[in-house]
Amino acid sequence: MCSGGPAGEQDTAGHRGKTTLVNYILSENHGKKIAVVENEFGEVGIDDALVMQAQEEIFEMNNGCVCCTGLADPAPVLQTFFVDDDLQESFQLDALITVVDAKHILQHLDEAKPEGVENESVEQIAFADRILLNKTDLVEAEEQAAIKSRIKAINKFAEVIECSYGRVPLQQLLGIQAFSLDRVLAVEPDFLEDKEHEHDSSISSVGIEREGLCDMALLQQWLGGLLREQGADLFRSKGVLAVQGSDDR
Ligand SMILES: Nc1nc2c(ncn2[C@@H]2O[C@H](COP(=O)(O)OP(=O)(O)OP(=O)(O)O)[C@@H](O)[C@H]2O)c(=O)[nH]1
Incomplete structure (x- = not known):
């Protein structure tokens, strides 16, 4: 599972390389059968067209609200694995992998938020079991080291893997059994409580076809x-x- 975030263009804030990573995983020769579930924010599905049409099946869930897609806070998507009995029986949550855009992460971590509003970049790093520090080709080694220590200050447990274009040996990403409910509960003690969350109506989408x-x-x-x-x-x-x-x- 890859957590999402605000986007722009390649060298602007956002687009951190999640689709690039998924395409890389799908195109590698790993012998695994993969189903992709996309949580699309907005009524027009775009990611479906951007993810390689390999033999894998792609399920797209459109019109998710920003808070439920994992785009901001990964918790609602993670909770799905624990509140649904069928999912619990058939699936194991292997790892929450967060892709970080090395070029823009410091700026996102420093963003001041209104009172009561979480900084989504902090949340995504805090929950992660693995962190791919992507787009390292766009930053100097010194800045990379500073980013790593900021990440470690937020989450000292997750392994940080530096990469470009998501190119990481797949044994470091798949079947790693890195997810720990105990660790998530340490970050958010009421994580498993069946609470209705307030939908965040401050962000909306417009689709043009x-x-x-x-x-x-x-x-x-x-x-x-x-x-x-x-x-x-x-x-x-x-x-x-x-x-x-x-x-x-
Ligand atoms: N320079 C550089 N560009 C990258 C890297 N990884 C991805 N890109 C480019 O960044 C752009 C956005 O990548 P995507 O994989 O679409 O990003 P995304 O996180 O899926 O974006 P959203 O789905 O919109 O959130 C593409 O043009 C990629 O080729 C990288 O490591 N370095």
Whole structure:
């Protein structure tokens, strides 16, 4: 299970490399059968198109609210494994793996939040059993060491693995039996209590679906305007485009 987070573009905050990691796992020759369950935030499923169509089955759950998708707090998704009897009987939670974007993590950890609102980057690191410190190609060794010690200060138990493009030997990620309920309870003592959580309505999504080909110049003009006027309020944008004059998607 990989926990999510706010996104932007490759060298902007967000997009930490989770899809890249999943695609790497799916394309490696590990002999395992893998099912991917995606918790998509928003009514238009995008990740499904971005995850490689290997032989694996992909289940997509659309329209999750931001707090239930694991995008912010990983706890609600983790709880699912413990409150559902069928899941408990058939599955074992092997590890919660958090992918960290080395280029932007310090900025996220330092973000001041309103009172009562958790810093989701801190939460995701605190709950993790393994932490992939990804995009290390974009930071100097000195900064990397500083990031590692910040991570260790939040979670001293999880092994931190430095990598680029999620390239980590798979025996360090799959079948590692690293999840420990006791450790999660130490972070959040009421983790197993059947509490209704308040849905976070401060973050919402907008989906746009259109038939036909798009004009890249017009699209960039529109996106540029949107970023100028509302960039500070945009957490994540992604999509699949059929562009006029190009065979690629
Ligand atoms: N330089 C660099 N780029 C990377 C690395 N890992 C992933 N990327 C690039 O970062 C971009 C975003 O990667 P994704 O795997 O889509 O990120 P994500 O976490 O799935 O993003 P969301 O699903 O939107 O949260 C892509 O262009 C990747 O090729 C890395 O280690 N270094």
